[in-house]
Amino acid sequence: xxxxxxFFIFIVELFASNTPFDLYKKEGEIKGHTLLxxxxxxGDEPGGYFAPAFLEKYYKIKxxxxxxxxxxxxxxxxxxxxxxxxxxxxxxxxxDKNDNDFETVTKIKKIxxxxxxxxxxxLHDGHGFYRNKYENAIFNPNAxxxxxxxxxxxxxxxxxxxxxxxxxxxxxxxxxxxSLFQEYHSFGVKNTETKFKDEQMQLSLTYFAxxxxxxxxxxxxxxxxxxxxxxxxxxxxxxxxxxxxxDIKFERDFDINNYEQVKNKIYDFGKVTINNNISFxxxxxxxxxxxxxxxxxxxxxxxxxxLARVKNSDNKYEIYIGNIKVCDLxxxxxxxxxxxxxxxxxxxxxxxxxxxxxxxDIKNDFKILKxxxxxxxxxxxKNGVDSEDDILIKxxxxxxNYSIDNSNNKYRVxxxxxxxxxxxxxxxxxxxxx
Numbered sequence: 001x002x003x004x005x006x007f008f009i010f011i012v013e014l015f016a017s018n019t020p021f022d023l024y025k026k027e028g029e030i031k032g033h034t035l036l037x038x039x040x041x042x043g044d045e046p047g048g049y050f051a052p053a054f055l056e057k058y059y060k061i062k063x064x065x066x067x068x069x070x071x072x073x074x075x076x077x078x079x080x081x082x083x084x085x086x087x088x089x090x091x092x093x094x095x096d097k098n099d100n101d102f103e104t105v106t107k108i109k110k111i112x113x114x115x116x117x118x119x120x121x122x123l124h125d126g127h128g129f130y131r132n133k134y135e136n137a138i139f140n141p142n143a144x145x146x147x148x149x150x151x152x153x154x155x156x157x158x159x160x161x162x163x164x165x166x167x168x169x170x171x172x173x174x175x176x177x178x179s180l181f182q183e184y185h186s187f188g189v190k191n192t193e194t195k196f197k198d199e200q201m202q203l204s205l206t207y208f209a210x211x212x213x214x215x216x217x218x219x220x221x222x223x224x225x226x227x228x229x230x231x232x233x234x235x236x237x238x239x240x241x242x243x244x245x246x247d248i249k250f251e252r253d254f255d256i257n258n259y260e261q262v263k264n265k266i267y268d269f270g271k272v273t274i275n276n277n278i279s280f281x282x283x284x285x286x287x288x289x290x291x292x293x294x295x296x297x298x299x300x301x302x303x304x305x306x307l308a309r310v311k312n313s314d315n316k317y318e319i320y321i322g323n324i325k326v327c328d329l330x331x332x333x334x335x336x337x338x339x340x341x342x343x344x345x346x347x348x349x350x351x352x353x354x355x356x357x358x359x360x361d362i363k364n365d366f367k368i369l370k371x372x373x374x375x376x377x378x379x380x381x382k383n384g385v386d387s388e389d390d391i392l393i394k395x396x397x398x399x400x401n402y403s404i405d406n407s408n409n410k411y412r413v414x415x416x417x418x419x420x421x422x423x424x425x426x427x428x429x430x431x432x433x434x
Contacts, residue, residue, distance in 0.1 A: 005157050010234060020075075020104050022306060023111065024056045024068045032064030033118040033160075033246040036111065037239060040067060041089050041205060043076025045125035046323055047221040047231030050124060050266055053306045053322070054232055055239065058265060064248030067117070067284040070306045071322075072108060073101075078309055086175040089122075090200060092208035112216075119161045119215045120204050121242060123235055124149075126220035130188045138224060139184075145222025146173055146187050148238070151194040151207045161215040161246070165191065168217055171241040179257050181230050185222070187238075229263040269321045270304035275336060277423035279357040282308070282319065283329045284405040293414060294331035334421035343415065343425060344369040346392075354424025356415070361430050365394045373415040373422060378402050395429045 004038065038204045040049035052070040059066070064414055071077055076084045083089075085100040095105045101120070112120060120405045126144025134140045155162035172187040180186060194201040201207055209216035219238045221231040236256060250292040254261045269282035275295065282305070299317070301310045307322040318328040342353040345360060347365040354360055368375050368389040375389040379402025398409040 014033055021072045021108075022178065024112065024306065026056075026059070026061040026066040026068070028061045028063040028065065028249065030249075031062035032248060034065040034067060034116045035239075035243060035246055035248055036067045036117045036120045037069065037123065038072055038108070039123045039322060040071045040073050040077050041122060042083065042124060043073050043079055043089075044322065045082075045123075045223070046228055047125045047225075047235055048123035049077060049307060049322055050228060051232045051235030051239070054236065054262075054266060056306050058252055058254065060251040062249040062251060064243070064246060065116070066243070066248060067111075068306075068430075069108070069111075071309075072104065075100075076310055077307070078311060078320045089205055090203040091209055092205050093203045102403065108205070112205070112214055113212055115315070117214065119242065119246060120206070120209050120217075121239060122216065122218045123224045123233060124218055124220045124383060127223050129184065129222055130190050130220075132188065143222075144190070144220045145224060146185060146234075147190040147220050148187065149190050149206070149218040149220060151192055151201060151204075151210050151216075153191060153363065155210055155213055155215060158213055158215065162282040164210075164215060164217055165189065165324075165353045167215075167242070167245060170245070171238055174241050175234070175237055181227075181233075181259075185225065185230070185234070187234075229266055232266055233257075233259075233262055254422065269326060270308065272304075272308065272310075272319065273302045273357050275300050276302075276423075277336070277338070277356040278326075279359065279424075279426065280404065281359065281410070281426075282321065282326050284407055286406055287326070287402060288328050288330070289331040289404060290330040292329045293334045293336075293370070293424070294329075295336055296333050299331075334416075335419070337417070337420040337422055339422055343373075345425075354425060356425060359428050360408070361428050362395075363430060365392055366427060367392045368413065373417050376416065377427075378412040378413045378414065392416075 019349025037052045039052035039300045049070050052068050056068045056070055065192050073088050088101050091105050095102050126203055127141045128145050130143045130145060130147035131139045132141060148171060150164040150168050153165040161167060168189040172189055176186045192198045192201050205216055206216040219235055223236050225231055233256060271279055271281050273279045305321055309320050311318045318325055342355060345352050346369060348360055348364050370390050374387040377388045379398040380388055380393060398411050402411060404410045404412060411427045413425050413427060
């Protein structure tokens with residue numbers, strides 16, 4: 001459990017290893033209703049999973065509860081595929097025990113039916129733009145995009161949030177009166193009347209919920225909107241309105257109508273720490289990194305982004321943020337060892353101590369001070385030098401093509417002893433702000 005001053009976040013791992021999806025519980029100090037957000041049931045609908053990942057990272061809950069699953073269908077998300085094992089959203093009536101989605105569907109059903117959950121929102125991107133009347137092939141009643149989808153008008157006998165049509169129309173009305181990026185981005189409410197008119201939707205997550213007296217609906221932004229930031233903003237605005245209806249009080253430190261602010265946060269991919277001795281910033285990382293000192297097997301990857309996953313294939317590690325492959329790491333195999341010993345560095349004339357897996361900011365120059373380690377500064381070389389310590393080095397002394405970022409500011413320093421790899425630090429050259 002990780003405690004924040006005004007709210008609590010619980011990260012619940014649903015599997016002991018290779019967790020297929022994550023449940024984040026943001027619970028305010030003041031008790032209240034619980035909203036469950038589910039993203040990523042379809043892997044080719046990035047608006048449906050980058051929005052809950054954004055929600056998990058940047059929102060604080062003061063009262064009530066927000067439960068977030070950003071990545072229900074992780075394998076399909078990485079593949080940018082609707083469902084590599086078939087359509088997961090057609091497996092909630094029944095699913096075979098031998099189906100690769102069986103465990104995921106079984107576990108999400110238990111979460112949906114949790115007595116604490118009051119309302120469920122399932123997030124998607126849908127084709128076209130929903131309209132009550134036919135306009136053309138893109139704008140018509142058969143489209144799913146820019147709509148709140150309900151399976152029926154209400155759940156009879158359920159007083160709390162059971163009037164699905166009323167809730168959906170209230171939220172879409174507010175959205176349409178707010179600042180849309182384009183007028184044609186307006187939202188509608190689509191009632192599939194699932195029980196009587198849609199056999200396929202009878203197999204879906206939301207219909208499973210409502211038939212178990214759990215209010216649920218889907219929010220669909222349009223696949224025809226190609227700008228991810230627009231879709232994330234629309235999803236977040238919808239969720240915020242549902243939170244207000246449920247008296248879930250929240251805080252955020254950004255302007256949801258500021259396109260650049262939101263975009264920068266969406267594409268902040270966070271960091272990965274590998275084996276507790278290497279750390280990379282993934283936001284501007286180069287697409288390929290070679291000769292990364294790793295173990296032959298059982299390398300441990302820890303990410304700060306909820307959509308981050310790693311896949312081992314073709315003698316490399318592929319790192320993904322959602323459906324975006326950000327980097328291929330090609331390993332160089334070493335035996336690893338650990339130490340609590342600090343590394344001493346002279347940075348811009350001042351001595352600093354640091355541990356492995358840290359990033360060190362430098363304005364002008366640095367010197368790795370002498371120790372028992374053999375030092376390898378990737379991209380720097382000096383004839384006759386085996387260990388590259390006790391040498392004053394400027395950025396111009398290191399070859400740009402060895403940087404780990406596209407901006408050519410970050411460089412690797414690796415530490416070895418007795419043929420074993422101990423750790424790495426990253427040197428980050430920053431401009432002197434005056």
